[in-house]
Amino acid sequence: MKKRYLGSALLxxxxxxxxxxxxxxxxPEKATAVHNFDKNKYLGKWYEIARLDFKFEKGLDNxxxxxxxxxxxxIKVDNKGYNVKKDKWSESIGKAKFVGDDKVAMLKVSFFGPxxxxxxxxxxxxxxxYALVAGESLKYLWILSRETTIPENIKVSYLKKAEEIGxxxxxxxxVKHDK
Numbered sequence: 001m002k003k004r005y006l007g008s009a010l011l012x013x014x015x016x017x018x019x020x021x022x023x024x025x026x027x028p029e030k031a032t033a034v035h036n037f038d039k040n041k042y043l044g045k046w047y048e049i050a051r052l053d054f055k056f057e058k059g060l061d062n063x064x065x066x067x068x069x070x071x072x073x074x075i076k077v078d079n080k081g082y083n084v085k086k087d088k089w090s091e092s093i094g095k096a097k098f099v100g101d102d103k104v105a106m107l108k109v110s111f112f113g114p115x116x117x118x119x120x121x122x123x124x125x126x127x128x129x130y131a132l133v134a135g136e137s138l139k140y141l142w143i144l145s146r147e148t149t150i151p152e153n154i155k156v157s158y159l160k161k162a163e164e165i166g167x168x169x170x171x172x173x174x175v176k177h178d179k
Contacts, residue, residue: 048065048143061084120136
């Protein structure tokens with residue numbers, strides 16, 4: 001009887017470790033999440049201006065992210081984009097929550113059950129019109145705007161910051177917004 005409980009406990013511990021390792025919430029080494037972050041100002045629609053491409057957004061243009069507060073305090077994430085090859089819209093709905101204090105823009109986001117990835121706002125203007133967002137590693141970077149364009153001085157500033165952290169900005173995909 002004791003062996004069965006011990007085996008179950010070990011199995012549960014192993015599953016817990018697996019989920020923890022698959023639920024990364026880290027930030028790139030040289031990056032710092034924005035402090036004195038106002039989540040309510042961040043809510044709403046953002047246009048993706050540029051990104052480091054990855055499999056879930058490959059082939060998408062006209063990409064947007066819309067954030068809204070859920071009843072349970074988590075943030076609903078509604079990502080949309082137009083798949084040029086398939087000639088149709090694609091949508092993915094997920095959830096995000098703060099890793100710690102909600103005044104620090106370090107979140108984790110999930111689109112697949114218990115699996116989370118880092119989502120870190122590393123630069124934002126005072127009016128919350130433009131944001132630079134890093135994932136958990138140097139493979140994930142987004143430049144966001146409340147409009148389909150971004151002023152050149154903000155773009156240059158964000159690119160410089162990303163390069164100082166170690167991102168390869170020449171690999172950025174500049175997103176078209178024509179639909």
